[in-house]
Amino acid sequence: MNMELIQPFINSLDAVISETMRCSARIADVTMEEGSYQRTGVAALVTLSGDIEGRIILDMDAAAAGQAASDLSEIAGAPSEETTREIVCELTNMVIGNSVTQLNDRGFKFRVHPPEIFLIDVGPRGTLDSETVLLRFELPKGAVYLNIAVHENSPALVG
Amino acid sequence: MEFKPLTSADQPKIRFLVVDDSVFARKNICKMVEAFGGEIAGEAGDGIAAISKYKDTRPDIVLMDITMPKMEGIEAVEHIVRDHPEACIVMVSSVGYQDNILSALQKGARHFVQKPVKPEAFYEIIRYVLSENSEPSRTTPAEVQS
Numbered sequence: 001m002n003m004e005l006i007q008p009f010i011n012s013l014d015a016v017i018s019e020t021m022r023c024s025a026r027i028a029d030v031t032m033e034e035g036s037y038q039r040t041g042v043a044a045l046v047t048l049s050g051d052i053e054g055r056i057i058l059d060m061d062a063a064a065a066g067q068a069a070s071d072l073s074e075i076a077g078a079p080s081e082e083t084t085r086e087i088v089c090e091l092t093n094m095v096i097g098n099s100v101t102q103l104n105d106r107g108f109k110f111r112v113h114p115p116e117i118f119l120i121d122v123g124p125r126g127t128l129d130s131e132t133v134l135l136r137f138e139l140p141k142g143a144v145y146l147n148i149a150v151h152e153n154s155p156a157l158v159g
Numbered sequence: 160m161e162f163k164p165l166t167s168a169d170q171p172k173i174r175f176l177v178v179d180d181s182v183f184a185r186k187n188i189c190k191m192v193e194a195f196g197g198e199i200a201g202e203a204g205d206g207i208a209a210i211s212k213y214k215d216t217r218p219d220i221v222l223m224d225i226t227m228p229k230m231e232g233i234e235a236v237e238h239i240v241r242d243h244p245e246a247c248i249v250m251v252s253s254v255g256y257q258d259n260i261l262s263a264l265q266k267g268a269r270h271f272v273q274k275p276v277k278p279e280a281f282y283e284i285i286r287y288v289l290s291e292n293s294e295p296s297r298t299t300p301a302e303v304q305s
Binding site: 016019020072073083086087089090093094095096097098100101104105109112113114 | 180181182183184187226227228252253254255256257258259273274275277
C-alpha cells in the first residue's frame, strides 16, 4: 500500500489523541493483514468512497477506551458502555476527518460516511483489491489499532 | 479557562442550535456554549432535523456538523439560508478541506471550525461572527481561498 495514503492517518491519530487526551500516541507496530479483522476493544468503522475507497476501523483496547471515556466525558466514576462507544466513535470521526482533510489537500477527492460503532467481534475483510494495514499505537494506558483497507480509484495524485 | 460572557447581564443570552450526529459531540459543544454564557435553543442529530429545529427555535447561531446521516450539514445550510437568509451558521467539522469550507461558505455559512474544537479559538470565532452579524460584511469564499 502507498505509504503516502497511510501517513495522514498516523499524523491525525497522534494529533487528535494529543489534543483530546493530552497524551502521545507512539506508533509501536505496522503489519500487513489478511483475512477478517478481530476486534480487541471498542471499535468504530468509517467507509470512504471516491478517488480512495475502502474502510477504516479504529479500535481501542479496554484500557485505552476507558481512559478516553474518562478523559473526554469529564465525569466522576466509570463512564457507561454507551458513553464509551460514543466517545470512541467521535474520536474516530475526528481522526478520519483530519486524515481526509490532508489527503484532499493532496488532490484526492472522496466522500466520508458517518462512523458506525462496530459491535461484532470479527469484522469485514478488506476487499479483494484493497491491501490491509494494521497500525498499533501505544498510549500511556492501553493501545489503539487502526485497520486500514483502502485503494486508489484514480491514478496517483500524490507527489 | 474562564470566558467573558458573550452578552452583558442585562442583555438576552445568545441562543444556539447545535447540530451533530454524535451525542457526545453535541454535549461537548453545548458545554462550551454554556461556558461562553450562551444558551442552548435546541439540538439536532442530522440535517433534516436541523431544518425543522431552526424553524421552531429561531436561534441566533447554528453550530453545524458536516458528515451526518439522512442529510449532510452543507445541504442543510443551503435549505436554512434559502428560507432564512439572516441565519447565522458556523460549520463545526473534522473534515476541513478547502472544497468543503468553500462549499459551506457559498451556501451561506459564516465560518468554519475544525474538530477537535479548541475552546479558546471557538470562543473567538463566535465573537467574530456575532460582531460581523451587526455589520454588513461577511467572510467570503474569496477570503478563504487567499
